[in-house]
Amino acid sequence: MAKEKKAPRPKAETPKGFRDYFGPDVAERKAMLDAIARVYHLYGFEALESSAVETVEALGKFLPDVDRPNEGVFAWQEDAEGEKPGDWLALRYDLTAPLARVYAQHRNELPTPYRRFAMGPVWRNEKPGPGRFRQFYQCDADTVGTASVAADAEICMMLADALEAVGIERGDYVIRVNNRKVLNGVLEVAGLPDTEAHHAARGIVLRAIDKLDRLGPEGVRALLGEGRKDESGDYTKGAGLSKAQIEVLLSFATAPTLVQNEITRQIALSEKTRGVQDGRIRAFENKQGEIFEASEIGPEYYPYVFTIQHLRRLVAESEVGTEGVEELVALANLTRANKYGPDRIVIDPSVVRGLGYYTGPVFEAELTFEITDEKGNPRQFGSVAGGGRYDDLVKRFTGQEVPATGISIGVDRLLAALRAKGRSQSDTTGPVVVTVMDRDRMADYQAMASELRQAGIRAEVYLGNPKNFGNQLKYADKRGSPVAIIQGGDEHAKGVVQVKDLILGAKIAETATHEEWKDQPAQFECKREDMVARVHEILSR
Amino acid sequence: MAKEKKAPRPKAETPKGFRDYFGPDVAERKAMLDAIARVYHLYGFEALESSAVETVEALGKFLPDVDRPNEGVFAWQEDAEGEKPGDWLALRYDLTAPLARVYAQHRNELPTPYRRFAMGPVWRNEKPGPGRFRQFYQCDADTVGTASVAADAEICMMLADALEAVGIERGDYVIRVNNRKVLNGVLEVAGLPDTEAHHAARGIVLRAIDKLDRLGPEGVRALLGEGRKDESGDYTKGAGLSKAQIEVLLSFATAPTLVQNEITRQIALSEKTRGVQDGRIRAFENKQGEIFEASEIGPEYYPYVFTIQHLRRLVAESEVGTEGVEELVALANLTRANKYGPDRIVIDPSVVRGLGYYTGPVFEAELTFEITDEKGNPRQFGSVAGGGRYDDLVKRFTGQEVPATGISIGVDRLLAALRAKGRSQSDTTGPVVVTVMDRDRMADYQAMASELRQAGIRAEVYLGNPKNFGNQLKYADKRGSPVAIIQGGDEHAKGVVQVKDLILGAKIAETATHEEWKDQPAQFECKREDMVARVHEILSR
Incomplete structure (x- = not known):
């Protein structure tokens, strides 16, 4: 008999872009997620564990990161049943698309509004890179079925509580809130409404605004107008907007600076007219040069009050923009009434990035303490959670618009932050x-x-x-x-x-x-x- | 412009064989797994969360249920990289195959022995049926890198503690222990050693023994010999074994009855010769008809003592069989010394099924209380966990034999048992x-x-x-x-x-x-x- 060839030994390796988590890492993440789950549960949110596998049809093409539309999923086809070709199945790429499917499927049994939280792995079929894995955890909380801004406010307050529950101290984080409608309103006032014809120009504008930090106002002005030659001599074609259009957009993009200047001016005015030098605003000059008594608000609210004033004026001509500003006001009033002041939740029109499918309020939680980066330089830790209101996801299935709002915590980033602060809560003592x-x-x-x-x-x-x-x-x-x-x-x-x-x-x-x-x-x-x-x-x- | 056809709405459905878990179900399972994890952790086991995706090469074809070799996995091929075809990847179908891969991959950093537990979903690409899902939870604990029977004993005691920790009371469960080597020894003595030539006959024998409950000793005798005609007149071909072979195998299969008869006989003998009527054995007659004083052991150990005696005699001629019996004795001594008596851990040679890849001790945890089945009849709840020693899994990767032993708890079955007993531990009160x-x-x-x-x-x-x-x-x-x-x-x-x-x-x-x-x-x-x-x-x- 011929000797059979032995099969070569299999390689003992995780597939590329995947990794294993050992004892302390598992325990640490579990302790953090348990603490977050306790907060969510206390707020009346119910756990949901949907299946890891979905039909490709149900998942759709709603990857949150619209800048990389080629980012894919892990998918395979079921065996055919007789003549009928098998369904295409895929691993979920986030926890929001499955929520939309679950809500559409079970909406008759679920309470409305439906508050749910979900924690678990998601999978992305993208090129793995250093620190970028193809399986990672997400931790989401969403309220489906209510358009009330109280739901958005609740999400922001709950997020603050969750961050404190895992060990991020007050003062070490801030939740920034903006509203997609304000941005739409500004673009509308600038003559760039959300229509097919202005799609390209809106894209250039958003990317230009996003570069304000790096290029400064003059650089952005050039990009919005004729175009810009950079230091190396390379020329970037501009959006070709008019001077008036550019003024509106710059006034929005540089709002924080304008607001700060206005606060400084009003404080100086108060000191001059009222003779009290305590850094508070006692008198107030309006745009027409008339001087009024200022109402008594704490200095911590000055940025909020002047920002809203600025935005109101900026989008006065736009219905959607005005709606957006009033939603920001309503949200701020609710959080303030619940004692979540601007030390924790702030209105910040500069939250522009990653708006994706959002339709109303958007949130971003940022850690404000410094860490040392790979090059040994100190830098702010940055974003650990983001979310907002999205009203179109369930509609795909049912045809009916179902308003929803939610937040997603970046589990690995928050864990890294806790480690950086020495706040990781699990017991790693050996036996x-x-x-x-x-x-x-x-x-x-x-x-x-x-x-x-x-x-x-x-x-x-x-x-x-x-x-x-x-x-x-x-x-x-x-x-x-x-x-x-x-x-x-x-x-x-x-x-x-x-x-x-x-x-x-x-x-x-x-x-x-x-x-x-x-x-x-x-x-x-x-x-x-x-x-x-x-x-x-x-x-x- | 021609109007684009609207795509039909996607169906809001989980793929066939998958399901979603809502609030109370998630909370209940989490409470149970947390309680089990606390016990495992206390025993020095470390959590491991391996990636859900493995290469098909690493997973191999080690599905535990060898009766259904067509049972498959969910698999897909990675995109090619240039000339090189992409790897085939698959979702893990259990937690043991990934453990073997992890241990082979990380053995230089891991302690030896390595005690680990793992809890999480696994996926099977099989035809879904009522109550049978293609994604379900497993909960495993294994010790890799020691051949010591102390590791097997520890697993059994830890399993008992885990069952009690989730709310199964002492007396409501029993952990049955057998040893694969004993069975091999019996087959060897019966002239059916583990060689290619006897593969088919061994299969028939195991299936016949497994039918003892239904067919009785005479039915099994027929199947081991000439064959058997059932009530409908259908004829099943027998294994064609000799009378002597059949006697050995039947003596093994009916061991519990033989042992019980022997105990009854020895008690009667004690009462006759010693005149004490308390159901205890005071005198002891050996096979040669000689009568001895019995050593003082509690009646709860009679089944154990006589079973071991019976097995020792049965496999006396087989080296591997004798080794198996002595391993059973060693395991029983360790558990007894730790006060895990036969009310919790029993030696039971009838544990034959599902031996699969096991090479030594095998365990099965059974719940002994009655529930009412779908037809309204009372029946014992049955098995909720199983496991044993397996020495070949890591060898696939490294070429070196690495001894390992472990247990897997059927999460859904144990949850069902807790519900049946009203012992589910989660707080399901609404807000x-x-x-x-x-x-x-x-x-x-x-x-x-x-x-x-x-x-x-x-x-x-x-x-x-x-x-x-x-x-x-x-x-x-x-x-x-x-x-x-x-x-x-x-x-x-x-x-x-x-x-x-x-x-x-x-x-x-x-x-x-x-x-x-x-x-x-x-x-x-x-x-x-x-x-x-x-x-x-x-x-x-």
């Missing part, structure tokens, strides 16, 4: 390791571990080859064990055990003098029946 | 609903919900259209709310709220007389500032 000196007394060692566990102490028996005792201690080290228990034949005969304090041992080995070494023995003997109590002492130090 | 009587005072209503939440009470504001108050109460009903809060203009002016006790209300509506109705008002007025305290009273009733 107490009961070493094995005498293979025949395994039952005794297991009984020790069992007793420790009954006292709530994580414990295990060493189950490798016990011959080399050094290997057992190396194992305990690898496990991050705080304590090792040792009982050889002599100790057994005397009814005692050796308790080895591995944390203290490591510390002494690093830093202690000879005297300290003698005073603080990292290993001691105790009666067998005192073992649990003595280990407990070490762990509660 | 307090703050109704909206005056749309302009939304901030007030949100402040009420916020105060309730700050006291740890789940609460939400009604965010649907508030016009029809009846709809608000229907909503509260659908949400399973215990309490509704009502504050109209009059109440607001007076500084009070109405508290509506929905649970008491429902009870009164069902059962109360008119007097009780008056005495126990399901709705009362209280001061606005007392609202939280009064709601708290209702909830802690």
